[in-house]
Amino acid sequence: MLTCGCGRWMHTEGIEERAYEDGTPQWFIRSECLGCGLKVGADVPAGRTDGLVDRLMWTDDALHRLERMPPYMAPFYRDDVEGQARILGERVITYEALLRPRTGERIEWEPEAEQRLERVPAPVRAMARVELERTAADRGTARVTVGLMEEIKAKYFGMGAKG
Numbered sequence: 001m002l003t004c005g006c007g008r009w010m011h012t013e014g015i016e017e018r019a020y021e022d023g024t025p026q027w028f029i030r031s032e033c034l035g036c037g038l039k040v041g042a043d044v045p046a047g048r049t050d051g052l053v054d055r056l057m058w059t060d061d062a063l064h065r066l067e068r069m070p071p072y073m074a075p076f077y078r079d080d081v082e083g084q085a086r087i088l089g090e091r092v093i094t095y096e097a098l099l100r101p102r103t104g105e106r107i108e109w110e111p112e113a114e115q116r117l118e119r120v121p122a123p124v125r126a127m128a129r130v131e132l133e134r135t136a137a138d139r140g141t142a143r144v145t146v147g148l149m150e151e152i153k154a155k156y157f158g159m160g161a162k163g
């Protein structure tokens with residue numbers, strides 16, 4: 001734990017995912033003293049939180065991604081990701097952790113659905129894959145179909161269905 005000069009524990013306020021000049025991922029961990037208001041920040045190699053993170057935290061990037069999810073889905077998603085982090089003994093939820101396949105779930109893709117996914121623009125493809133697999137799993141089905149894709153596209157990505 002980080003202690004402020006005034007004698008109180010410092011409270012972790014946020015984590016930014018950054019990179020060193022050579023591209024090595026790093027975290028910038030912000031802490032604040034709720035007693036005197038002092039704020040400090042520390043650069044650490046990604047994954048090394050020793051003593052600087054006082055509870056399970058989402059990085060700013062991961063939070064941003066969560067905020068962009070549909071409201072009906074975000075709470076389930078959050079619980080799921082946090083549960084997974086606890087199982088893995090992790091304190092920090094990163095952008096990348098959100099894309100990690102869930103433990104114990106094997107979601108199958110209908111071939112046509114897989115082909116359609118390839119046509120989704122690259123920046124949202126990984127996210128779309130996660131969304132679709134999550135939705136299928138939430139519904140107790142282990143298969144992503146074209147029908148499900150059309151539904152999610154309309155709801156979440158705001159695109160019209162295309163044959």
Ligand SMILES: [Zn+2]
Nearest residue numbers: 004006033036
């Ligand atoms: Zn203080």
